[in-house]
Amino acid sequence: MRKFNKDLIFGLYDDETDLMAAVKSAKKDHLEIYDVYSPFPVHGLDPILGLSESRLHIAGFIYGALGALTAFLGMTWIFTMDWPIIFGGKPYWSVPAFIPITFELTVLFAAIGMTVTFYVINGQGPGVTNPVLHDRITDDKFCLAFDTHHVEVNDAEAFFEKTGASLVDRKNI
Amino acid sequence: MTTYTIPSRQRNLLVAGMIIGILCLALSWFSDTDGQHTRFWSNFLHNSVFFTGIALMALFFYSVCNTAWAGWHVQFKRVWEAMGLFLGAGLILMAIMALGLIFGWHHLYHWADSASVESDSILQHKSSFLNPTWYIISIVIIGVWYFFARKLRSFSVTEDEQGGLKDFKLHIKSRWWTAGFLPIAGFSSALVIWQWVMSIDAHWYSTLFAWYSGASLFVSMIAMTILILIYMKSNGYYQNVSMEHFHDLGKFLFAFSIFWTYLWFSQYMLIWYSNNGEETVYFNTRHDQYPVLFYANLAINFLVPFFILMRNDTKRKYGSLIITSLLVIFGHWLDFFLMIKPGAAHTAHELAGHGEHHGHGGAMPDEHAAEAGHHGVEAAGSHGADAGHAAEAALHGGSSFEAGFTIPGFIELGTMIGFLCLFLYVFYTYMGRANLVAKNDPYLSESLHHHV
Numbered sequence: 001m002r003k004f005n006k007d008l009i010f011g012l013y014d015d016e017t018d019l020m021a022a023v024k025s026a027k028k029d030h031l032e033i034y035d036v037y038s039p040f041p042v043h044g045l046d047p048i049l050g051l052s053e054s055r056l057h058i059a060g061f062i063y064g065a066l067g068a069l070t071a072f073l074g075m076t077w078i079f080t081m082d083w084p085i086i087f088g089g090k091p092y093w094s095v096p097a098f099i100p101i102t103f104e105l106t107v108l109f110a111a112i113g114m115t116v117t118f119y120v121i122n123g124q125g126p127g128v129t130n131p132v133l134h135d136r137i138t139d140d141k142f143c144l145a146f147d148t149h150h151v152e153v154n155d156a157e158a159f160f161e162k163t164g165a166s167l168v169d170r171k172n173i
Numbered sequence: 174m175t176t177y178t179i180p181s182r183q184r185n186l187l188v189a190g191m192i193i194g195i196l197c198l199a200l201s202w203f204s205d206t207d208g209q210h211t212r213f214w215s216n217f218l219h220n221s222v223f224f225t226g227i228a229l230m231a232l233f234f235y236s237v238c239n240t241a242w243a244g245w246h247v248q249f250k251r252v253w254e255a256m257g258l259f260l261g262a263g264l265i266l267m268a269i270m271a272l273g274l275i276f277g278w279h280h281l282y283h284w285a286d287s288a289s290v291e292s293d294s295i296l297q298h299k300s301s302f303l304n305p306t307w308y309i310i311s312i313v314i315i316g317v318w319y320f321f322a323r324k325l326r327s328f329s330v331t332e333d334e335q336g337g338l339k340d341f342k343l344h345i346k347s348r349w350w351t352a353g354f355l356p357i358a359g360f361s362s363a364l365v366i367w368q369w370v371m372s373i374d375a376h377w378y379s380t381l382f383a384w385y386s387g388a389s390l391f392v393s394m395i396a397m398t399i400l401i402l403i404y405m406k407s408n409g410y411y412q413n414v415s416m417e418h419f420h421d422l423g424k425f426l427f428a429f430s431i432f433w434t435y436l437w438f439s440q441y442m443l444i445w446y447s448n449n450g451e452e453t454v455y456f457n458t459r460h461d462q463y464p465v466l467f468y469a470n471l472a473i474n475f476l477v478p479f480f481i482l483m484r485n486d487t488k489r490k491y492g493s494l495i496i497t498s499l500l501v502i503f504g505h506w507l508d509f510f511l512m513i514k515p516g517a518a519h520t521a522h523e524l525a526g527h528g529e530h531h532g533h534g535g536a537m538p539d540e541h542a543a544e545a546g547h548h549g550v551e552a553a554g555s556h557g558a559d560a561g562h563a564a565e566a567a568l569h570g571g572s573s574f575e576a577g578f579t580i581p582g583f584i585e586l587g588t589m590i591g592f593l594c595l596f597l598y599v600f601y602t603y604m605g606r607a608n609l610v611a612k613n614d615p616y617l618s619e620s621l622h623h624h625v
Contacts, residue, residue: 043624053485061483088446096442 001129004173008034009156010133010145011165016042019142022163023048031159032150037133037143060114067109071102131173141166175612177410177604187598194591197584204584209524212578214279215517216585218270220592222369223509225263225315226390227397227596232257232322233358234394236351239325244619245421248610249402249414254329255603256394257322262599264315267369271312275305283375283520295376295451303372311368314361321354329614330607337613344615362387370509373516377455381440386512388433392474393505395425396498401600403491410609413621416489420625423488430478430501437471458515463579466511473504506589510581518578 013019016038023045026033036049075098079085084092119125137143146156148170160168179187202213235253238246246253273279283289283296284303290296296303328347335343363383371382379385399422405411444452459467477500487493581589611617 057485088448090446096438096445099438099442 001131002123004131006034007148007170007172008133008145009148009151009153009168009170010143011156011160011163012134012136012141012143012167013164014141014166016045016142018164019144020045020048022144022159022165025163026144026159029159031146031155034145034147034150037137037145039138039140039142042142056114056118059117060110063113063117064106064110066113067105067107068102070109071105072098075101131171133171133173134167134169175608175610177405177601177609179601179605183601184598187594187601190590190594191598192591193587194589194594197587197591201584201588209280209521211279211281211517211521212584214270214273214281215513215578216588217266218281218369218517219509219513219585220588221263221266221270222366222513223390223393223506224592224596225260225267226366226386227394228256228259228263228322229318229358229362230387230390230394231398232260232318232325232354233362234391235325236354236358239348239351240355242348242616244616245418245623247614247616247620249398249411249418250329250611250614251604251607251609252398252401254322254326254607255600256397258319258326258603259596259599260315260319260322262595264312264319267315268312270369271305271308274308280524281517281520282372283516283523284372286524289523299375303368303375308368311365314365317357317361321350321357324350325354326603326607329611332611332613333608335613338615341615370512373513373520374455375516375520376451377516379440379444379452379455381436381443385433385436385440386509388429388436389474389505389508392426392429392433392478393502395422395429396501398422399426399494399498400502403495413610415623417623417625418620419491419494420488421623423482423494426494426497426501427478427482427488430474430482433505434471434475434479437475458519459511463511463515465580466507470504470508470511473500474508477501477504507581510585514578 011022013022019036019038019042023033023036027048027050033049036045038045076093079094080092086092087094087097090097132138133143133145134141144165148156153170157168198213198217201216202210205212231253235246235250235257237243238250270279274282274285280286282303284299285305290300325347328343328350332343332347366383366386367378370386371378399419402411402414402419402422406414441456444456478497481493481497482488487497614620
């Protein structure tokens with residue numbers, strides 16, 4: 001189990017609309033949200049939370065371009081310099097024949113590169129387990145958590161009362 | 174604003190555009206010196222097919238969305254309904270082509286010339302499909318499409334009066350009709366495009382052609398939808414069509430541009446690889462005599478949308494969407510130019526040469542001599558290539574067809590503007606005849622709250 005050394009106070013909501021309302025109200029009260037957990041991606045939550053757009057697709061473009069170059073230059077080198085063979089009476093440097101493999105390697109590099117980047121950035125990997133604040137977060141409850149270093153416990157409890165959380169709890173992770 | 178009325182200034186502009194189109198058509202008719210008016214008829218066919226195809230694709234995609242219970246498009250589904258109703262005009266335009274074929278007004282189709290067919294075993298074998306009867310059937314098929322367009326439109330408009338969240342009858346009925354339309358459109362559109370466009374290169378065939386040209390028309394239709402919606406929104410209509418909807422349309426533009434490239438390349442590579450004379454003649458002509466268009470086609474229709482629309486934010490900005498849509502519509506218009514013109518020019522030369530130097534290639538008919546030449550090019554032998562070019566030069570030397578054939582001239586662009594204005598005129602006329610938003614569609618609320 002990974003340790004984050006955080007003392008969290010969190011509330012569970014029954015519905016994603018309650019969660020959205022709570023997030024908006026927390027933003028208005030200037031309470032610093034530690035994180036939000038939900039069983040499924042909630043539409044429109046990211047902009048309310050003020051999360052910046054993921055830059056993973058930029059990495060994906062770079063990996064894809066790298067894959068395309070690898071395939072194209074690799075085949076160029078192999079078929080013109082290293083081991084030139086005539087296939088079907090075509091010239092050594094037959095660009096149309098290189099396109100399918102260039103496409104495949106573009107996809108392969110982008111897919112593997114993005115997956116690995118995603119796991120590395122998020123500290124995930126084989127055997128890593130993460131603490132779960134409450135089991136029902138993975139089922140049907142929506143959770144909003146504050147870090148007690150940044151938000152007073154009293155303020156947080158009053159906030160959860162106000163926004164109608166069905167359960168409030170504290171946990172060290 | 175719930176209904177649309179064409180402002181008189183816009184109406185005048187569209188009429189002016191149509192007049193330009195008519196003038197250009199007349200100019201191409203009278204500037205022809207060969208007596209066959211190939212430039213006029215190929216321009217006419219090119220633009221008729223292009224805009225009729227856009228109308229079909231609008232109706233097709235409307236049916237796809239309706240059959241798939243999609244909700245995101247419902248706000249602006251009247252746009253696709255009105256675009257689909259252009260099929261009525263397309264019916265008239267293509268009927269003129271069919272009459273021309275029957276009465277011999279034009280000689281675009283090599284297979285329609287009985288003297289050529291007699292001396293040509295390939296055309297004889299194909300004559301069970303490539304004949305005027307089947308051409309008339311293709312016109313009947315547009316009539317069937319137009320019937321569906323009217324029917325679906327009437328369901329949708331009647332729903333404004335009687336439908337609602339308590340009465341889905343009309344919606345369910347229209348879903349049966351759209352589901353029935355999809356297979357009909359799928360099979361019949363292939364047949365029609367073979368007749369209209371692929372058979373211009375009468376010896377050549379490609380099993381991918383229907384998909385390839387269909388993808389071309391689909392991308393043009395999406396680009397047209399984006400431009401029309403942006404225009405109408407900036408004039409105060411469709412205020413609830415948000416960036417979310419444009420984002421989705423942008424994704425379709427992006428994805429189907431790649432799909433088009435995939436099909437273009439699949440067709441190209443298989444023909445390049447198998448290297449059969451009767452297949453490579455198509456690309457050999459286009460690559461050697463139309464190199465600018467050949468590569469511009471790929472650059473405009475693949476590289477531009479691919480690199481501009483790759484990012485998330487460019488699909489959500491008017492500027493990048495407008496630039497890409499304009500370029501892509503023009504690019505696919507060029508694509509159809511490249512499908513139609515070389516074959517039409519070739520047929521015109523062929524027919525012009527029939528009387529004077531019949532048997533020019535010795536025992537072989539002209540067509541076969543040319544193909545033997547092409548074969549030589551593909552075999553990568555240097556003397557073969559020379560022979561091929563010599564054959565080409567013999568075919569095209571001293572001809573009057575180059576202007577407006579190897580690259581679109583002002584007449585072609587003017588004709589395009591004329592047909593575009595006709596398309597928009599018909600479109601806006603139908604837009605004005607019903608509410609802009611289908612207010613009783615059960616999925617309207619989903620469309621209003623659409624979020625990507």
